[in-house]
Amino acid sequence: MTRLRNKLIAFFTFIGGLYFFLEYILPAHIGGLEFGKYHEQISLAVQLIGLMAIGLGLINIFRVHGVRILKLQGGWFNSFVLLLGLAFVLVLQLLDFRRSEQRSDLLLEVKNFSLFVNRVVLEYEQKQIDYRPRLDALIDRLGVLKTQVKNSSSLLATGKQLDSERTEAQFVRSAEGAASATEQLKGALWQNNYRETKKITLDQLALLQSVTQELLDLNYEASPARRWGNFVFNGFFTPLGSAMFSLLAFYIVSAAYRSFRFRSWEAVVLMIPALIVMLGQIPHGPLYVYSGLPEIRRWLLEYLNTPAFRAIFFGSAIAGLAMSIRIWLSLEKSPLNTEETKQ
Amino acid sequence: MEHANPFALIFILLMGGVLFFYVSQARRGKDIYVRRIPGIDAIDETLGRSVELGRPIAFTSGLISIGPLFYACLSVLHYVAEKIARFSSKIYVPCFDPEVLVLSDATLQSAYQSANRLSQYDPTDVRYLSNNQFAYASGYMGLVHRENVGGAFLFGSFAAESLILAEAGQQVGAMQVAATTSNEQIPFFITTCDHTLIGEELYAAGAYLSNNSVQRGSLRAQDIMKLLLVALIVLGTIQATFAALSASEEPIAALKWVTGSWSAKGE
Incomplete structure (x- = not known):
């Protein structure tokens, strides 16, 4: 079974590698053939397989910290806080997702109003399908939406109350305008003189669409899940990340102290250019020590530092290429391969 | 494209x-012929020292994702984990990427199996910390201090968090071997770790350790x-x-x- 599994892995690695290799080396078009036509979809599928691992990451977190909490091992309280935070953020994100889905549904419905009017008119012209019940249904729906927005209380529970009230009033006006224009369109269609009225109706619906977008954005930002999410992210996560980053300043000083001690000739060789680069970088160097320091600093970085970095880069790139070929063709024993390892 | x-x-x-x-x-x-690289020789020294002190070791690949470099790191992880299993010591592998977690876990299992110590394999030794750079760094620091690691291997791809990771090991007196192709981080490792493998030496480490033709x-x-x-x-x-x-x-x-x-x- 393990042997079969290893063979399958080698086979799929080869096929996958072959596709990406050919996609990269071949020109975009060979005659009439477009080799990379479905490249985006294939890349997305590969990414999706990778995304499945996120679930395994979650399981790992629950396993490591769950066991610690259950056994009341050292630091169990930290694990508890971690899992609590994880659950809290997960719930917030799910609520946020649900809200954004509802938002998308409503927006899509309002966007479809214009398409609906066009279709009603077209089908009346071509197939003589009765437009009245269909336009009445649109007017009814606009009335329902208007009432829903009027009765909505979530908009008022926001720091942007004035914006919300203004946009809400705009929405009601636009919905009334669109309903009135649709009513007029019905009459115009009856008189068979509807070009101008149709245009006015579509303009009104377009206005309603943009107001709906604005209203939904405000509503979405005002939702509790969104506000709590922003609070957790901006109030906890970002400052904690910044705090970790700020530690670097102190660690750099500590590391610099250790390296710049005159312990060996290598340390001296390291220290002298470092001193020149530092003095060349800060304003005090050229001002009080020597005005040519910035130029020496530039020379050191461009003509000594950059070539050294490039040399390392070349070596790494070629080694990476060789490693890729070895993986692609399954040339060497895989560290993941349990069968090939000695027992 | x-x-x-x-x-x-x-x-x-x-x-x-x-x-x-x-x-x-x-x-x-x-x-x-493969020339001797002191950093690779130091891997055994680090393992021996940690085992003698009775302290666990940590192996991190930093912000690495699936790719040739990670595969090179896995070879070293396999070698280190096999030795650790033979000496009945402990290894922690904190991960940044869930995909990396899965492959690291499989490598660890394979290594324990190679050492005929599969029963000692503990799936919680491979830990998913976070896929945010500084959250990961903070998790790694906590782990190094909490478990009081005796040796740390920093093999992989690193960014600004490199010095935070290496300093964490330095603070608990761990012997550290680093290897990276991230050019900007090499100076930080040289100043903080006991041995540093530069660029392609990381890829060579697998060949050196496994003696694979x-x-x-x-x-x-x-x-x-x-x-x-x-x-x-x-x-x-x-x-x-x-x-x-x-x-x-x-x-x-x-x-x-x-x-x-x-x-x-x-x-």
Whole structure:
């Protein structure tokens, strides 16, 4: 079974590698053939397989910290806080997702109003399908939406109350305008003189669409899940990340102290250019020590530092290429391969 | 979409050819010399020291994701974990990426199985910390301090968090070996870790530790290809110098050849 599994892995690695290799080396078009036509979809599928691992990451977190909490091992309280935070953020994100889905549904419905009017008119012209019940249904729906927005209380529970009230009033006006224009369109269609009225109706619906977008954005930002999410992210996560980053300043000083001690000739060789680069970088160097320091600093970085970095880069790139070929063709024993390892 | 040009194709095919040649030579038993790298020798020293002190070790690949570099790191992880399993010591593998977590876990299992110590394998030794850079760094710091690690291996791809990780080991007095291809982080590791492998030395570590003929042959092929690249650089430099002296506005021949596309339209 393990042997079969290893063979399958080698086979799929080869096929996958072959596709990406050919996609990269071949020109975009060979005659009439477009080799990379479905490249985006294939890349997305590969990414999706990778995304499945996120679930395994979650399981790992629950396993490591769950066991610690259950056994009341050292630091169990930290694990508890971690899992609590994880659950809290997960719930917030799910609520946020649900809200954004509802938002998308409503927006899509309002966007479809214009398409609906066009279709009603077209089908009346071509197939003589009765437009009245269909336009009445649109007017009814606009009335329902208007009432829903009027009765909505979530908009008022926001720091942007004035914006919300203004946009809400705009929405009601636009919905009334669109309903009135649709009513007029019905009459115009009856008189068979509807070009101008149709245009006015579509303009009104377009206005309603943009107001709906604005209203939904405000509503979405005002939702509790969104506000709590922003609070957790901006109030906890970002400052904690910044705090970790700020530690670097102190660690750099500590590391610099250790390296710049005159312990060996290598340390001296390291220290002298470092001193020149530092003095060349800060304003005090050229001002009080020597005005040519910035130029020496530039020379050191461009003509000594950059070539050294490039040399390392070349070596790494070629080694990476060789490693890729070895993986692609399954040339060497895989560290993941349990069968090939000695027992 | 990015596509290779004829030069890239020729280079890749040439690399494949040279690789096959030296791998087959190594497989036939030809001895391929690999120079000793102190950093790789220090891996055993670090393991021995941690085991003697009765302290666990930590192995991190930093912000790495699935790719050739990670595969090279896995070879080292396998070696280290196998030794740790034989000595009945403890290893922690904190991960940044869930995909990396899965492969690290499989490698650890494989290593314990190789050492005939599968019963000692603990799945919670491989830990998913976070896929946020500084959250990961903070998790790693906590782990190093809490578990009081005696040795730390920092093999992989690192960014600004490199010094935070290395300083955490330094603070608990752990012996540290670092290896990275992230150029900007090399100075930080050199100043903080006991040994540092630079760039391609990380890729060579697997060959050195496993004594695998394929990997040794591959190392020789890499050297040949590097020589070829150096020859191209020298050729390009000479041509560029002549072009500058003659004040010609035409692109130099070597550059045209290397950067030229499949068709004149630049398809």
